[in-house]
Amino acid sequence: MTTLRALVLGCSLKSGAEESSSDLLGRQILDALADHDVDGELLRVADRNVKFGVSTDEGDGDGWPAVREKILAAQILVIATPIWLGQPSSVAKMVLERLDAELSETDARGRPSMYDKVAVVGVVGNEDGAHHVIAEVIQALNDVGFTIPAAGSAYWVGEALGKVDYKDAGPKPDTTGASVKDLAANTAHLARILADKPYAAG
Amino acid sequence: MTTLRALVLGCSLKSGAEESSSDLLGRQILDALADHDVDGELLRVADRNVKFGVSTDEGDGDGWPAVREKILAAQILVIATPIWLGQPSSVAKMVLERLDAELSETDARGRPSMYDKVAVVGVVGNEDGAHHVIAEVIQALNDVGFTIPAAGSAYWVGEALGKVDYKDAGPKPDTTGASVKDLAANTAHLARILADKPYAAG
Amino acid sequence: MTTLRALVLGCSLKSGAEESSSDLLGRQILDALADHDVDGELLRVADRNVKFGVSTDEGDGDGWPAVREKILAAQILVIATPIWLGQPSSVAKMVLERLDAELSETDARGRPSMYDKVAVVGVVGNEDGAHHVIAEVIQALNDVGFTIPAAGSAYWVGEALGKVDYKDAGPKPDTTGASVKDLAANTAHLARILADKPYAAG
Amino acid sequence: MTTLRALVLGCSLKSGAEESSSDLLGRQILDALADHDVDGELLRVADRNVKFGVSTDEGDGDGWPAVREKILAAQILVIATPIWLGQPSSVAKMVLERLDAELSETDARGRPSMYDKVAVVGVVGNEDGAHHVIAEVIQALNDVGFTIPAAGSAYWVGEALGKVDYKDAGPKPDTTGASVKDLAANTAHLARILADKPYAAG
Numbered sequence: 001m002t003t004l005r006a007l008v009l010g011c012s013l014k015s016g017a018e019e020s021s022s023d024l025l026g027r028q029i030l031d032a033l034a035d036h037d038v039d040g041e042l043l044r045v046a047d048r049n050v051k052f053g054v055s056t057d058e059g060d061g062d063g064w065p066a067v068r069e070k071i072l073a074a075q076i077l078v079i080a081t082p083i084w085l086g087q088p089s090s091v092a093k094m095v096l097e098r099l100d101a102e103l104s105e106t107d108a109r110g111r112p113s114m115y116d117k118v119a120v121v122g123v124v125g126n127e128d129g130a131h132h133v134i135a136e137v138i139q140a141l142n143d144v145g146f147t148i149p150a151a152g153s154a155y156w157v158g159e160a161l162g163k164v165d166y167k168d169a170g171p172k173p174d175t176t177g178a179s180v181k182d183l184a185a186n187t188a189h190l191a192r193i194l195a196d197k198p199y200a201a202g
Numbered sequence: 203m204t205t206l207r208a209l210v211l212g213c214s215l216k217s218g219a220e221e222s223s224s225d226l227l228g229r230q231i232l233d234a235l236a237d238h239d240v241d242g243e244l245l246r247v248a249d250r251n252v253k254f255g256v257s258t259d260e261g262d263g264d265g266w267p268a269v270r271e272k273i274l275a276a277q278i279l280v281i282a283t284p285i286w287l288g289q290p291s292s293v294a295k296m297v298l299e300r301l302d303a304e305l306s307e308t309d310a311r312g313r314p315s316m317y318d319k320v321a322v323v324g325v326v327g328n329e330d331g332a333h334h335v336i337a338e339v340i341q342a343l344n345d346v347g348f349t350i351p352a353a354g355s356a357y358w359v360g361e362a363l364g365k366v367d368y369k370d371a372g373p374k375p376d377t378t379g380a381s382v383k384d385l386a387a388n389t390a391h392l393a394r395i396l397a398d399k400p401y402a403a404g
Numbered sequence: 405m406t407t408l409r410a411l412v413l414g415c416s417l418k419s420g421a422e423e424s425s426s427d428l429l430g431r432q433i434l435d436a437l438a439d440h441d442v443d444g445e446l447l448r449v450a451d452r453n454v455k456f457g458v459s460t461d462e463g464d465g466d467g468w469p470a471v472r473e474k475i476l477a478a479q480i481l482v483i484a485t486p487i488w489l490g491q492p493s494s495v496a497k498m499v500l501e502r503l504d505a506e507l508s509e510t511d512a513r514g515r516p517s518m519y520d521k522v523a524v525v526g527v528v529g530n531e532d533g534a535h536h537v538i539a540e541v542i543q544a545l546n547d548v549g550f551t552i553p554a555a556g557s558a559y560w561v562g563e564a565l566g567k568v569d570y571k572d573a574g575p576k577p578d579t580t581g582a583s584v585k586d587l588a589a590n591t592a593h594l595a596r597i598l599a600d601k602p603y604a605a606g
Numbered sequence: 607m608t609t610l611r612a613l614v615l616g617c618s619l620k621s622g623a624e625e626s627s628s629d630l631l632g633r634q635i636l637d638a639l640a641d642h643d644v645d646g647e648l649l650r651v652a653d654r655n656v657k658f659g660v661s662t663d664e665g666d667g668d669g670w671p672a673v674r675e676k677i678l679a680a681q682i683l684v685i686a687t688p689i690w691l692g693q694p695s696s697v698a699k700m701v702l703e704r705l706d707a708e709l710s711e712t713d714a715r716g717r718p719s720m721y722d723k724v725a726v727v728g729v730v731g732n733e734d735g736a737h738h739v740i741a742e743v744i745q746a747l748n749d750v751g752f753t754i755p756a757a758g759s760a761y762w763v764g765e766a767l768g769k770v771d772y773k774d775a776g777p778k779p780d781t782t783g784a785s786v787k788d789l790a791a792n793t794a795h796l797a798r799i800l801a802d803k804p805y806a807a808g
Contacts, residue, residue, distance in 0.1 A: 053619055084660060085706055085749055086337070087742060087746065089699070090702075100690055114554070128330055128357070129333045131287065131547075132288060132333065136693060140692075142555070142556055143555070143557070145554045147552065147594065150518070150519050157329075159359070160359045160377055185603070189601070193601045197593070200589055215457055215458065216457075254417040254418075254494060286497075286500070287504055288544075288547075299417065302488055314757070317756050333749075340754070345490075349796065350758075352718070352752065353749070387805070392753065395799050395800070401792050402791055489737065490736075533734065533737045535691065561765070564764075564782060565782070565785075
């Protein structure tokens, strides 16, 4: 069995050393993927000086090209994002906009650059919004060429109008934890069979 | 102070005598509106033989024209809907589609038929999805001419992947209950000043 | 190469013999799938007396169980829906709600009943709304276990505030038509490799 | 009649002197508001060094506090945003996140800081996505306390999969232009009656 590569993009609004609940869920997804022979790393986007734009390189010290190299080198992309006002973080949206450029990029076989890659989503918030965040993120990723495995998301939110963060809410093995396990098994399986049998050239 | 009229459309998938959590929230909104001199009633849409369509009358026993009369007679419309898969119920969507017809209807002054009416949303679910349901419903209602008051929504959902209904979750005076009070005060105020000073003819 | 089976659910609000633009796009998807050795049929949901609900059988003449049998017999599900107010049709939402029941159903191997099936979306409207309809539909389908292939959607809408239907707009080979071809190639490929190498038991 | 104040936040991804289609629509909205005795200005957010965050001041040269002062001084807020992947720009999302802080801010009468202010949305894109962008933006703005007037949006997009920008598409007096006029009349009217008869203290 070939070892696969996963990249988790942590889309917290916070940079630096501050703890992030979305990073925590991202790391749990990485750990679960490791059980299926997938290596990987998490990268906090807010630390990388990524610029607003819809090209592969906005120049002027833009941090995106380095992130993009890591995406190209991976078979699996995980977007880990917090919820704000029931919606994905602006950092997650900035990432999706940068990936929009891939619609015009092709690989060595003339196919869109993200074909055969599998994408999934991890979402956390104090309260309500996860389903919609998942909808936004998978629609955009699917649009640019990623394949979405069965049950390709995992999330945690508290009761309506709650204020507790995922990192402080204690372990959730029976709900979010169970989703993470299913997500990891399906993601690794799908990425592996697509690596073995890629989509046809367009 | 003029007494105003409110209509709550309960958009549960269930008809008949079965208890509905969205009706419960709808009734709580009506009760809160009563404190601001607003009379009203709740009507369960699934009981009314409303047909799919985008006209004011689909014929053949269509229950919508009777519902529509009640909307026209009210200054306030409340959509009370459950969440399914993070989205508004199909019954709520059917109601919005029927209201789409109002874009072509005008009142005695030549204005769109829903102008000066105020609309708000109540949403309940076992878990996650309320913000997006609110977004869907208020976008559609605003598009057809309703005005949305400050903080024009109230909701309850349980923790992620929960299974408890609002009607069984016990009172929530500090979260959902507080929202219902603010919503009622703002809704009645806005409907009253718009009744007094209507939008201009187009 | 095994012949696969596709089912297109036409989610027009109209029943009976009236022409439907969403059916037209659905048939174009079926034709494109035929080039990849996929047989199939289109079924207009509004003709089938499907009841509101979230179970596999709502009883009392419910048409859903017969539709469900066809979904279970297919490897590919296509939701073809019109846009109303920028959102999926209430008929499409009714279908998604009925599929919500599948989260509790399992196959002979103990896996969720929709695992290994591939789902895609076709969307048409006079104007604006396709991306969001795609987001809503694939989020819900993915949630209940369907896998979404790269570029798993095709759509047509006219310019903002336009009034022309897809069936009257003339052929669109360079835009919608090209998407339909890519969608069909990717869908058939993914369904085939998942049929050959199914997801693991949970 | 009191002169009112409007602020348009241009949420293009581009900074500096580059022409922006969303700015163009924003200026058209300002011009239409001027016919109703509303003064105002447009500010390109990407030029202002606004930082990611959910507080009123993220420190360290954050440009938001200066933008926020202008919002507080206006009765009308216009979000003018492009569409990317069918969704609002990340710059627009950043603005909404910064406004999330206002849920904890109160005015001199103890009311949420944005009460009595009216918000509307202008959206442009090469193609599809406007309705959903409107939904996202008005849900978030309404959540933090803005009131949404009847028909509180205006948009332009080209035919599906088109590539022409609004600034190059030529005038659209009968569609987008007509919406802008209705929006301006309703916005000014509502802001004026709310300035005269504000919401009650909570």
